[in-house]
Amino acid sequence: NAGVTQTPKFQVLKTGQSMTLQCAQDMNHNSMYWYRQDPGMGLRLIYYSASEGTTDKGEVPNGYNVSRLNKREFSLRLESAAPSQTSVYFCASIVDTSTDTQYFGPGTRLTVL
Protein backbone atom coordinates (compact mmCIF):
# COMPACT_ATOMS: atom_id res chain seq x y z
CA ASN A 1 0.00 0.00 0.00
CA ALA A 2 3.01 2.24 -0.34
CA GLY A 3 2.04 5.70 -1.50
CA VAL A 4 -1.74 5.56 -0.99
CA THR A 5 -3.03 6.40 2.47
CA GLN A 6 -6.55 6.38 3.84
CA THR A 7 -8.05 7.73 7.03
CA PRO A 8 -9.65 6.60 9.19
CA LYS A 9 -8.99 2.86 9.27
CA PHE A 10 -12.18 2.11 11.18
CA GLN A 11 -15.36 4.10 11.79
CA VAL A 12 -18.72 3.46 13.37
CA LEU A 13 -21.57 5.82 12.53
CA LYS A 14 -25.19 6.07 13.46
CA THR A 15 -27.82 6.25 10.73
CA GLY A 16 -28.08 9.81 9.46
CA GLN A 17 -24.63 10.93 10.52
CA SER A 18 -22.19 12.29 8.00
CA MET A 19 -18.50 11.74 7.53
CA THR A 20 -15.67 12.14 5.05
CA LEU A 21 -13.21 9.44 4.12
CA GLN A 22 -9.83 10.82 3.19
CA CYS A 23 -7.43 9.46 0.60
CA ALA A 24 -4.05 10.79 -0.42
CA GLN A 25 -1.33 9.58 -2.76
CA ASP A 26 2.20 10.83 -3.12
CA MET A 27 3.04 9.12 -6.40
CA ASN A 28 1.97 11.99 -8.66
CA HIS A 29 -0.83 9.87 -10.13
CA ASN A 30 -3.51 11.49 -12.23
CA SER A 31 -6.42 9.11 -11.75
CA MET A 32 -7.94 8.19 -8.41
CA TYR A 33 -10.84 5.92 -7.50
CA TRP A 34 -13.17 5.00 -4.69
CA TYR A 35 -14.46 1.44 -4.37
CA ARG A 36 -16.56 -0.40 -1.87
CA GLN A 37 -16.18 -4.09 -1.17
CA ASP A 38 -18.99 -6.20 0.21
CA PRO A 39 -19.12 -9.96 0.78
CA GLY A 40 -20.29 -11.75 -2.35
CA MET A 41 -20.37 -8.52 -4.36
CA GLY A 42 -16.77 -7.90 -5.18
CA LEU A 43 -15.27 -4.46 -5.60
CA ARG A 44 -17.64 -1.87 -6.99
CA LEU A 45 -16.63 1.54 -8.27
CA ILE A 46 -18.32 4.45 -6.51
CA TYR A 47 -16.64 7.46 -8.11
CA TYR A 48 -13.46 8.17 -9.97
CA SER A 49 -11.40 11.19 -10.89
CA ALA A 50 -9.40 11.12 -14.10
CA SER A 51 -7.51 14.27 -13.18
CA GLU A 52 -7.43 17.12 -10.73
CA GLY A 53 -10.73 18.98 -10.70
CA THR A 54 -12.75 16.28 -12.49
CA THR A 55 -14.95 13.57 -11.06
CA ASP A 56 -17.33 11.01 -12.56
CA LYS A 57 -19.84 8.52 -11.24
CA GLY A 58 -19.07 4.87 -11.14
CA GLU A 59 -21.38 1.91 -10.69
CA VAL A 60 -22.81 2.76 -7.25
CA PRO A 61 -22.66 6.54 -6.64
CA ASN A 62 -25.95 7.06 -4.82
CA GLY A 63 -25.52 8.37 -1.28
CA TYR A 64 -21.96 9.56 -1.87
CA ASN A 65 -20.19 12.69 -2.96
CA VAL A 66 -16.53 13.19 -3.80
CA SER A 67 -14.05 15.99 -4.01
CA ARG A 68 -10.75 16.16 -5.86
CA LEU A 69 -9.27 19.42 -4.64
CA ASN A 70 -5.74 18.74 -5.77
CA LYS A 71 -3.71 16.03 -7.42
CA ARG A 72 -2.87 14.28 -4.14
CA GLU A 73 -6.21 14.08 -2.41
CA PHE A 74 -9.56 12.51 -3.24
CA SER A 75 -12.19 12.44 -0.52
CA LEU A 76 -15.46 10.53 -0.26
CA ARG A 77 -18.34 11.99 1.73
CA LEU A 78 -21.39 10.30 3.13
CA GLU A 79 -23.94 13.03 3.81
CA SER A 80 -26.49 10.88 5.63
CA ALA A 81 -25.16 7.44 6.39
CA ALA A 82 -27.40 4.40 5.99
CA PRO A 83 -26.87 0.80 7.17
CA SER A 84 -26.58 -0.22 3.49
CA GLN A 85 -23.35 1.76 3.37
CA THR A 86 -21.69 -0.55 5.85
CA SER A 87 -18.73 -1.79 3.87
CA VAL A 88 -14.99 -1.66 3.38
CA TYR A 89 -13.96 1.32 1.30
CA PHE A 90 -10.82 1.35 -0.80
CA CYS A 91 -9.17 4.25 -2.49
CA ALA A 92 -6.91 3.55 -5.45
CA SER A 93 -4.78 5.47 -7.88
CA ILE A 94 -3.32 4.69 -11.26
CA VAL A 95 -0.17 6.15 -12.72
CA ASP A 96 -1.41 6.19 -16.30
CA THR A 97 -3.92 4.36 -18.42
CA SER A 98 -1.31 2.71 -20.65
CA THR A 99 -0.04 0.55 -17.80
CA ASP A 100 -3.30 0.34 -15.86
CA THR A 101 -1.32 -0.49 -12.75
CA GLN A 102 -3.60 0.35 -9.86
CA TYR A 103 -2.46 0.83 -6.30
CA PHE A 104 -4.96 0.41 -3.51
CA GLY A 105 -4.93 2.09 -0.14
CA PRO A 106 -5.26 0.03 3.06
CA GLY A 107 -9.01 0.56 3.29
CA THR A 108 -11.55 1.99 5.71
CA ARG A 109 -13.92 -0.37 7.47
CA LEU A 110 -17.19 1.49 8.03
CA THR A 111 -20.12 0.29 10.09
CA VAL A 112 -23.41 2.18 10.09
CA LEU A 113 -25.75 1.27 12.92
Place this chain on the structure above:
Amino acid sequence: QKEVEQNSGPLSVPEGAIASLNCTYSDRGSQSFFWYRQYSGKSPELIMFIYSNGDKEDGRFTAQLNKASQYVSLLIRDSQPSDSATYLCAVNRAGGYQKVTFGTGTKLQVIP
Protein backbone atom coordinates in the same frame (compact mmCIF):
# COMPACT_ATOMS: atom_id res chain seq x y z
CA GLN B 1 -25.14 -13.53 -16.13
CA LYS B 2 -22.51 -11.70 -14.13
CA GLU B 3 -20.06 -9.58 -16.09
CA VAL B 4 -17.10 -11.31 -14.47
CA GLU B 5 -17.52 -14.73 -12.92
CA GLN B 6 -15.21 -16.63 -10.65
CA ASN B 7 -15.71 -19.74 -8.58
CA SER B 8 -15.66 -18.57 -4.98
CA GLY B 9 -13.82 -21.68 -3.79
CA PRO B 10 -12.09 -22.43 -1.59
CA LEU B 11 -9.64 -24.06 -3.92
CA SER B 12 -7.31 -26.26 -1.91
CA VAL B 13 -3.97 -27.38 -3.31
CA PRO B 14 -1.00 -29.04 -1.62
CA GLU B 15 2.23 -27.11 -1.25
CA GLY B 16 4.35 -27.38 -4.38
CA ALA B 17 1.42 -28.09 -6.69
CA ILE B 18 0.05 -25.92 -9.47
CA ALA B 19 -2.97 -23.82 -8.59
CA SER B 20 -5.29 -22.95 -11.46
CA LEU B 21 -7.71 -20.07 -11.07
CA ASN B 22 -10.30 -19.31 -13.70
CA CYS B 23 -12.39 -16.34 -14.68
CA THR B 24 -14.98 -15.81 -17.42
CA TYR B 25 -16.35 -12.52 -18.66
CA SER B 26 -19.39 -11.58 -20.66
CA ASP B 27 -18.39 -8.46 -22.60
CA ARG B 28 -16.63 -9.34 -25.84
CA GLY B 29 -15.38 -5.74 -26.03
CA SER B 30 -13.18 -6.25 -22.99
CA GLN B 31 -9.62 -5.32 -23.70
CA SER B 32 -7.47 -5.77 -20.64
CA PHE B 33 -7.49 -8.25 -17.82
CA PHE B 34 -6.00 -8.23 -14.38
CA TRP B 35 -5.34 -10.54 -11.49
CA TYR B 36 -5.18 -9.17 -7.96
CA ARG B 37 -4.27 -10.97 -4.78
CA GLN B 38 -6.02 -9.99 -1.57
CA TYR B 39 -5.01 -11.30 1.82
CA SER B 40 -7.67 -11.38 4.50
CA GLY B 41 -8.24 -7.90 5.91
CA LYS B 42 -5.87 -6.32 3.42
CA SER B 43 -6.23 -4.39 0.19
CA PRO B 44 -5.93 -5.89 -3.31
CA GLU B 45 -2.48 -6.08 -4.81
CA LEU B 46 -1.93 -6.31 -8.57
CA ILE B 47 -0.17 -9.52 -9.62
CA MET B 48 -0.46 -9.47 -13.37
CA PHE B 49 -2.21 -7.91 -16.30
CA ILE B 50 -2.64 -9.25 -19.81
CA TYR B 51 -3.90 -7.70 -23.02
CA SER B 52 -3.22 -10.24 -25.76
CA ASN B 53 -4.34 -13.79 -26.35
CA GLY B 54 -1.93 -16.38 -25.09
CA ASP B 55 0.26 -16.72 -22.04
CA LYS B 56 2.14 -14.18 -20.00
CA GLU B 57 4.62 -15.38 -17.42
CA ASP B 58 6.05 -13.59 -14.41
CA GLY B 59 8.01 -15.74 -12.02
CA ARG B 60 5.74 -18.46 -10.63
CA PHE B 61 2.66 -16.81 -12.12
CA THR B 62 1.27 -17.32 -15.60
CA ALA B 63 -1.78 -15.51 -16.91
CA GLN B 64 -3.63 -17.05 -19.84
CA LEU B 65 -6.12 -15.22 -22.02
CA ASN B 66 -8.51 -16.66 -24.57
CA LYS B 67 -10.71 -13.92 -25.98
CA ALA B 68 -12.64 -16.25 -28.29
CA SER B 69 -13.79 -18.29 -25.31
CA GLN B 70 -13.95 -15.26 -23.03
CA TYR B 71 -11.89 -16.62 -20.23
CA VAL B 72 -8.75 -15.67 -18.42
CA SER B 73 -6.87 -17.86 -16.00
CA LEU B 74 -4.02 -17.61 -13.53
CA LEU B 75 -1.63 -20.46 -12.88
CA ILE B 76 0.54 -20.46 -9.79
CA ARG B 77 3.39 -22.92 -9.97
CA ASP B 78 5.10 -24.37 -6.91
CA SER B 79 2.32 -23.06 -4.69
CA GLN B 80 3.38 -21.88 -1.25
CA PRO B 81 1.34 -21.40 1.94
CA SER B 82 2.01 -17.68 1.53
CA ASP B 83 -0.04 -17.81 -1.70
CA SER B 84 -3.15 -18.52 0.37
CA ALA B 85 -5.39 -15.56 -0.35
CA THR B 86 -8.37 -14.49 -2.41
CA TYR B 87 -7.60 -13.85 -6.07
CA LEU B 88 -9.67 -11.24 -7.86
CA CYS B 89 -10.10 -11.16 -11.60
CA ALA B 90 -10.75 -7.73 -13.13
CA VAL B 91 -11.76 -6.85 -16.66
CA ASN B 92 -11.47 -3.48 -18.33
CA ARG B 93 -13.85 -2.82 -21.20
CA ALA B 94 -12.20 0.32 -22.47
CA GLY B 95 -8.93 2.14 -22.11
CA GLY B 96 -8.46 3.52 -18.65
CA TYR B 97 -9.99 2.32 -15.46
CA GLN B 98 -13.41 3.83 -15.85
CA LYS B 99 -15.09 0.58 -16.79
CA VAL B 100 -13.29 -2.02 -14.76
CA THR B 101 -15.42 -4.80 -13.36
CA PHE B 102 -14.14 -7.08 -10.63
CA GLY B 103 -15.12 -10.63 -9.99
CA THR B 104 -16.01 -11.72 -6.48
CA GLY B 105 -12.78 -13.64 -6.12
CA THR B 106 -11.58 -17.19 -5.61
CA LYS B 107 -10.21 -18.16 -2.24
CA LEU B 108 -7.05 -20.26 -2.53
CA GLN B 109 -5.76 -22.42 0.30
CA VAL B 110 -2.31 -23.95 -0.02
CA ILE B 111 -1.96 -26.86 2.36
CA PRO B 112 1.55 -27.41 3.83
